[in-house]
Amino acid sequence: MSTNGTEKKWDRRSADTAERMAAAARFIGPGKQFKPEDTVALLEAVIRPGDRVNIEGNNQKQADFLAESLNKVDKSKIHDLHMVQSAVPLPVHLDLFESGIAKKLDFAFGGPQAGRVAEFIRDGKMELGAIHTYLELFSRYFLDLTPKVSLICAYKADKKGNLYTGFNTEDTPTIVEATKFSQGIVIAQVNEIVDELPRVDIPADWIDAVVQSPKPFFIEPLFTRDPALITDSQILLAMLCLKGIYGEYEVKRLNHGIGFLTSAIELMLPTYGAELGLKGKICTHMALNPHPTMIPAIEDGWVQQIHCFGGELGMEKFVAARPDVFFVGPDGSLRSNRAYSQAAGQYACDMFIGGTLQIDKYGNSSTATANRVAGFGGAPNMGSDAHGRRHSTDAWLKCGAEQPTLDRTLGNMPRGKKLVVQGVETFGEGRAPVFVEELDAWKLAKNANLPLPPVMIYADDLTHIVTEEGIAYLNRAPDIEARMAAIRAVAGYTEIGLKADPAETKRLREQRIVMTPEDLGVDRKRADRSMLAARSIQDLVTWSGGLYNPPARFRNW
Amino acid sequence: MPKWNDIQEQSFLESDARARAVGLVDEGTFTELAGPFDRFYSPHLETLGEAVEFDDGIVTGVGKIGKTPVFVISQEGRFIGGSVGEVGGAKMVNTIRLAVEFYDKLVAEHSDLTDEEKPVVVISFETGGVRLHESNAGLLAHAEVMDQLQKARHKVPVITLIGSKVGCFGGMGFVAAATDAIIMSEYGRLGLTGPEVIEQEMGKEEFDSSDRALVFRTTGGRHKYIMGDCNVLVHGKVADFREALGKLAGLPVSEFEKMRRIGSPELVEKQLKLVALAAEMQPKDARDVWAKAGNADAATLDSKPFDEFVASVKRLEV
Numbered sequence: 001m002s003t004n005g006t007e008k009k010w011d012r013r014s015a016d017t018a019e020r021m022a023a024a025a026r027f028i029g030p031g032k033q034f035k036p037e038d039t040v041a042l043l044e045a046v047i048r049p050g051d052r053v054n055i056e057g058n059n060q061k062q063a064d065f066l067a068e069s070l071n072k073v074d075k076s077k078i079h080d081l082h083m084v085q086s087a088v089p090l091p092v093h094l095d096l097f098e099s100g101i102a103k104k105l106d107f108a109f110g111g112p113q114a115g116r117v118a119e120f121i122r123d124g125k126m127e128l129g130a131i132h133t134y135l136e137l138f139s140r141y142f143l144d145l146t147p148k149v150s151l152i153c154a155y156k157a158d159k160k161g162n163l164y165t166g167f168n169t170e171d172t173p174t175i176v177e178a179t180k181f182s183q184g185i186v187i188a189q190v191n192e193i194v195d196e197l198p199r200v201d202i203p204a205d206w207i208d209a210v211v212q213s214p215k216p217f218f219i220e221p222l223f224t225r226d227p228a229l230i231t232d233s234q235i236l237l238a239m240l241c242l243k244g245i246y247g248e249y250e251v252k253r254l255n256h257g258i259g260f261l262t263s264a265i266e267l268m269l270p271t272y273g274a275e276l277g278l279k280g281k282i283c284t285h286m287a288l289n290p291h292p293t294m295i296p297a298i299e300d301g302w303v304q305q306i307h308c309f310g311g312e313l314g315m316e317k318f319v320a321a322r323p324d325v326f327f328v329g330p331d332g333s334l335r336s337n338r339a340y341s342q343a344a345g346q347y348a349c350d351m352f353i354g355g356t357l358q359i360d361k362y363g364n365s366s367t368a369t370a371n372r373v374a375g376f377g378g379a380p381n382m383g384s385d386a387h388g389r390r391h392s393t394d395a396w397l398k399c400g401a402e403q404p405t406l407d408r409t410l411g412n413m414p415r416g417k418k419l420v421v422q423g424v425e426t427f428g429e430g431r432a433p434v435f436v437e438e439l440d441a442w443k444l445a446k447n448a449n450l451p452l453p454p455v456m457i458y459a460d461d462l463t464h465i466v467t468e469e470g471i472a473y474l475n476r477a478p479d480i481e482a483r484m485a486a487i488r489a490v491a492g493y494t495e496i497g498l499k500a501d502p503a504e505t506k507r508l509r510e511q512r513i514v515m516t517p518e519d520l521g522v523d524r525k526r527a528d529r530s531m532l533a534a535r536s537i538q539d540l541v542t543w544s545g546g547l548y549n550p551p552a553r554f555r556n557w
Numbered sequence: 558m559p560k561w562n563d564i565q566e567q568s569f570l571e572s573d574a575r576a577r578a579v580g581l582v583d584e585g586t587f588t589e590l591a592g593p594f595d596r597f598y599s600p601h602l603e604t605l606g607e608a609v610e611f612d613d614g615i616v617t618g619v620g621k622i623g624k625t626p627v628f629v630i631s632q633e634g635r636f637i638g639g640s641v642g643e644v645g646g647a648k649m650v651n652t653i654r655l656a657v658e659f660y661d662k663l664v665a666e667h668s669d670l671t672d673e674e675k676p677v678v679v680i681s682f683e684t685g686g687v688r689l690h691e692s693n694a695g696l697l698a699h700a701e702v703m704d705q706l707q708k709a710r711h712k713v714p715v716i717t718l719i720g721s722k723v724g725c726f727g728g729m730g731f732v733a734a735a736t737d738a739i740i741m742s743e744y745g746r747l748g749l750t751g752p753e754v755i756e757q758e759m760g761k762e763e764f765d766s767s768d769r770a771l772v773f774r775t776t777g778g779r780h781k782y783i784m785g786d787c788n789v790l791v792h793g794k795v796a797d798f799r800e801a802l803g804k805l806a807g808l809p810v811s812e813f814e815k816m817r818r819i820g821s822p823e824l825v826e827k828q829l830k831l832v833a834l835a836a837e838m839q840p841k842d843a844r845d846v847w848a849k850a851g852n853a854d855a856a857t858l859d860s861k862p863f864d865e866f867v868a869s870v871k872r873l874e875v
Contacts, residue, residue, distance in 0.1 A: 228570075228722075529571060536570075536744075552770030557743040557777060557859070 013183040020046045020185060021208060032161035032210050033193065039069040039211055044077050046185050046208075047149050052082045053102075054147035054175050058338065059087055059111055059222050059377065060310040061168045065189045065213035066151035067092045075100055082106070084145045086134060086171055086338075087377070088113050090218070097126045106145055107375060108132045114372035121373065121448045131373065131454055133380045135342045138171075141178035150179040150186050153217045156197055157190040161204035164197040167311035167319070167334045168219065172202060174339045180206040189213040198331035221313040221551045223289040225263035228536045228556065236517070236527035237423050237466055238264035241353065242273055244471045244520045245421060245464055246282045249395040253285040255345040255382045257354020261423045265353075269297040270533040287345040287382070290315040290326065290334070292550070295543045296533035298325055307344050308336040309378065314554075318547035338378075345382035350395040351419035352382040356456060357428060360439050361484055361496055363459035363474060365422055370443040376456045383457040385418045392416055399463060404478040417475060420457060423466040426492030433494035434467075435487065459483070465490055469497070470516035477513055489514045561585070565796040569720040570744045572795055574616045574633035577681045580795040581718070581802060582620025582627050589618040590655075591648050599642050601691040610636045615645035617652045622799075625806040626676040628656040628713075632683040634723035640688030641729060646698020653678050653705035656713045673807035678715040680736065681798075685751055686727015699728040706735050710820070714738065714813045716805055718798050719745035719787075724776065726751040734786070735820070737813035740801045741778035741787040743863060748776040774843040774859050783847055783872050788816045790867055830875040846873065 009015075024045035027038040034042055047053060047070075055070065056063040071092050080103040081096070088094060089111035096102040097120050106129035110117050120126035132140070141147065152172055154163040165172045179186050187209045188202075238261060245251070246265075256262035269283060284304045288294065290312045297303055306325055311334060319326045319334045329335050345352070356365040368374055389396075396416035400406065403417060424434045441453035463475040465487060472486040489505040491497030508514040517524050534540045537554045564572065564580035572580065579587045591597050593611035602609045614636035620627050630652050632639045641649070656678045663670060687695040709715055715736040719725045724746030725733050733739060733747060741747065750758075752766035752775075765771060774780050781787035789805070791797040805813075817824060840846050847855035851871040854861070858870065 535568060552768050555770040555773055555859070557773055557779065 017183050017185055020048070024209065028209050031157070031159040031193070032204065032207060033157075034209050034211050036065070036211055036214050039066070040072045042187070042209065043070055044073050046187070047073070047078050047081070049078060050080050050082065051148045052084055052145065054085050054141075054150040054179065055083065055093065056150065056152040056171060056175055057085065057087055057089065057093070058170050058310060059089060059109060060220055060312075061153055061170060062090055062218045063151050063153035063189055064090060064092070064218045065211070065215070066153070066187065070151065071095050071099065071101065073101060079103070082129075084129075084137070084141065084147055086137065087111055087375075088117065089220075094120065103127055104129055106130055106132065106137065106140070108134050108137045109375040109377040110373050114374040117373040118371050118444065118448045128373070128448070128450070131375045131450075133342075133376065134338060134378045135346065135381045138174050138178075138339050138342075141174065146182045146184070147175070147179045148184045150175050150184065152176060152186060152188050154188055154190045154202065155192070157188065157193050157210045157212075158197045158204075159193070159195060161207045161210050162197055162200045163188055163190065163202040163204075163207060163210075164199060165201040166198065166329075167316050167336065169201055169336050170310040171338050173337060176202055176206050187211075189217065191216040198333060199329045201335065219313060221554070223258055223312045224292050224314070224551070224554055225258075225260055226537055226554055227263065227267055227293060227532055227534050227539065230260050230264045230267070230529065230532060232528050233425055233468055234260050234264045235268070235529065235531050236468055236522075236524060237261050237425070238268050239272055239522045239527055239531070240466050240471055240517060240520060241265055241421070241423055242268060242278070243276060243522055244515060245351075245353075245419065245466070246273070247276050247278050249351070249398055249419060250278075250281045251351045251395045251419060252282060253349050253393065253395075254283065254351040254353065255287045255349050256291070257352065257379060257383075259355040261355055262353060263291070263293040264532065266291060266293040266297055267532040267534055269302050270300040271531055273302070274300075285348075287341050287349055289336075290319050292537070292540050292548055293534070295540050295548060298322060299543050300533075307341050308334060309338045309341040310336045313551045314549045317549065318544050321547050342378050342381050345378065346384070347386045347389055349382060349418070350393050350399075351421065352379070353421040353423060354379055354383065355424055356422055357432075357434065358436050358439050358441075359422060359424065359434055359465065359487070360436055360459075361487060362480065363462045363465070363483060363487055364439060364455050365457045365462065366439045366441040366453070366455050368439070368441040368444045368454045368456075370440045370447060373444065373448055373450075373454070375454070379456050383420050384461045385420070389416070389418075395419065399475055402473070402476050404476065417463060418461075419463050420461050421464040421466060422457065422462060426467050426469065426490075426494050426497060433496075435491035435494040435496040437495065467492060470514060470519065473513050473515070476511070482508070482513060486513050565794065565799065567795050568793050569742060569795050569798050570722060570793055572721075573635065574614070574631040574681070574683065577718075577721075577795065578616045578618060578629045578631040581629060581631075581679060581681065581799050582622055587618055587620040587629070589616060590652070591617055597644050597648070599644050599688075599691065601642060601694065605690055607690065613642065613645040613648065614639060615641070615648050617648045622803050622806050624671075624673045626659065627806065628652050628659075628676060628678045629681075630678070631681040632721075634683035634721055637688060637690075639682075639684035639721075639723045640690075641684055641686065641695055641698055642688035642691035643694035643698055645688075646695065646702060649680070650698070650701045650705050653702070653709055653713075653715065657705070657709050660712050672809045675810070676713055677806045678709065678713055679718060679802060680715065680733070681718045681721070682725035682729055682733055683721035683723045684725060684727070684729040685723060686729045696728070699732060702732050703735060706732070711810060714805070714808070714810055716740065716802060718802065719747055720778070720791075720793065720798060721745070724748070734818050738788045738805055738816040739781075739786065740789045740791060740798060740805070741781055742791055742793045742797070743778040744793055745778045745781075745787075746773065746776040747781050747786060752776070770859065779859055779866060779870075780843050780847075783850055783852075783870060785872060786818065792863065827875060834875055849873065
């Protein structure tokens with residue numbers, strides 16, 4: 001009914017999409033397929049200047065052919081796009097801004113292009129919306145950053161246009177749901193078109209057009225850590241973590257960040273973990289990519305369930321052969337899902353443990369450097385206390401109960417706290433001190449005109465720091481003064497660490513706010529590579545019974 | 558320092574130079590010569606303000622395997638990539654020289670010496686070749702080692718072991734090729750120009766040094782075994798190297814002539830045939846050569862389990 005004589009239209013979005021698809025109709029054949037050589041023309045038909053566009057690509061799989069094709073469109077027809085996407089790891093993602101096809105970026109992770117992102121912002125080639133976490137960005141796809149056109153990738157399509165994203169489903173369902181159900185346009189590149197799919201991950205009626213790309217999509221084995229590169233120092237840190245945190249809190253449900261420390265921990269579950277009698281008491285449920293370094297612990301029966309953000313090259317057969325542990329479809333192959341796994345990491349995990357480049361004297365940490373807008377992907381989701389959490393576990397309750405100041409905010413009300421752990425050597429790569437007076441993130445904020453310094457984990461979420469000096473139990477510190485003293489006590493020979501007052505450190509050790517390896521009963525002399533259940537990629541292959549097929553770059557035989 | 562028994566079970570790949578030196582000979586027989594307490598270290602590094610090591614990254618000494626006196630040289634990859642400079646080079650040279658002098662004296666005094674009582678030299682390589690900080694002094698050291706190999710010829714067999722992280726590259730690749738026998742594990746790598754240097758000079762298209770499978774099938778133990786550059790391919794423990802070394806150590810010196818790569822008109826002939834074959838085949842990948850050697854499964858040869866590989870592989874004949 002019209003209230004003022006003019007008919008109100010309620011279907012402008014679908015009408016707009018229909019108009020665009022009509023313009024592209026001449027390229028699209030049966031099964032919604034179009035030819036690779038028509039890709040640029042098709043994109044010119046369906047995209048309009050200023051559109052919000054998503055190019056699928058996380059730090060693992062990439063819709064690289066569609067990204068390259070978008071970079072070839074006529075700039076007079078398509079320009080000033082607003083890119084909303086998880087990550088910008090490929091050079092072509094930034095080339096779009098160089099040429100003016102794109103103008104604004106909202107993202108979560110910069111990867112190898114982080115330096116160019118900072119440069120482009122400074123030079124005015126790029127307008128930065130915000131740096132998000134994955135869940136934060138995905139949430140905004142459903143509110144104020146909904147894509148009009150999404151360019152996605154899948155392994156296979158069938159003759160109707162159904163898609164199989166399989167092992168590397170990752171972000172696809174989230175992107176497609178946000179785009180298609182707001183009457184947007186979804187275009188998919190696939191590696192092959194087959195008669196029958198192993199399973200349908202995305203139904204054909206959510207897809208507008210499909211192309212078989214000339215080359216299979218690019219995929220990065222980002223979560224493979226070669227056990228041969230794990231150092232004795234990382235092994236000491238892993239021993240401290242297992243005894244002083246995993247064992248102390250009996251952490252069953254957790255996420256491991258990417259890094260050599262967590263790989264060392266994974267490889268020491270069947271050795272040091274077993275020696276401590278922790279089997280069945282820790283690490284039974286994990287939100288985790290299929291890390292190859294998890295193979296020995298899985299084979300040894302430590303893990304009951306793992307949900308994966310994405311896949312990992314070479315782990316396909318192993319995962320398919322362990323359906324009791326991983327989430328696999330009726331066809332037998334893994335279905336990863338970044339959004340769900342991130343949600344599990346935030347709400348269902350009792351602990352996040354990872355590394356960082358810098359920690360300031362208060363305990364704020366960041367991987368940002370002065371000239372790189374890197375973003376943090378999912379770490380801030382998992383590395384933060386989930387304030388909406390209402391269910392309890394022993395580890396969560398214990399970590400919360402240890403806080404001496406809970407009564408100042410909650411009165412007599414008990415509440416748990418997620419364990420958020422940063423494990424670092426006091427001097428990191430290139431002998432740069434990890435503990436610093438001020439994070440480089442402040443300089444970056446200035447250099448790239450960001451409204452606030454990009455912080456990966458805020459001090460009030462951080463509960464534990466582990467270094468070769470010992471563990472700072474920050475959750476046990478009564479106030480920020482004690483907290484800063486505990487950080488100084490484990491900061492070794494960095495400028496921050498040299499300010500530690502031995503008498504104060506002694507008091508903190510007595511109060512169990514700081515514990516050295518000796519306090520914990522961890523023998524430093526035992527921290528060597530014989531602690532690792534697998535010491536090479538080949539050992540991992542052996543543990544897997546030949547099911548793990550490492551990518552060429554990790555072979556050392 | 559781990560106990561001798563523990564060293565035997567250690568991975569050779571991960572063992573440091575001293576553990577290898579101690580573990581390769583019989584328990585309790587190793588005596589280090591010119592060791593860290595003698596503080597023979599590089600004067601050049603000191604001048605440049607670089608850190609030095611009191612053994613200059615090379616462990617030298619003597620020990621025994623059964624009745625065989627063994628002169629040991631063991632390089633440490635964790636000190637400046639196992640590079641060989643003036644002092645480390647001199648330690649190598651003098652260890653071989655000592656072995657030859659010992660042989661001459663022994664033969665002169667005992668006419669009834671058996672083959673297994675005669676000394677051998679073993680070199681456990683882990684090096685990228687010349688220590689660039691020492692330029693000419695390092696190059697000269699290489700030449701002097703080669704000179705000693707000539708002097709040891711027909712008297713003291715020099716046996717090469719390669720299975721450490723850095724592999725054996727640069728000028729030391731030449732030195733290894735000039736020794737009498739080469740024992741490798743599949744983790745060992747032998748070559749002249751290292752993978753990173755090839756990529757830097759010729760580009761990623763020519764050689765992608767981050768593609769480790771490519772690196773290993775071009776320089777690794779399995780490939781070198783097929784090509785005949787490696788005489789014996791062993792599993793990865795120190796004990797495996799020790800066992801193979803023990804088998805060779807007692808052989809008459811004449812037996813080593815059959816294992817050599819260079820040093821006779823026949824071997825020159827053989828090398829030339831290899832060059833001609835390469836020119837004729839124009840191989841694009843090591844796998845082409847494996848197929849040429851008669852391996853029908855060339856495409857998957859590098860991922861075969863080790864024992865199956867050794868049992869079934871066909872080696873290149875020219």
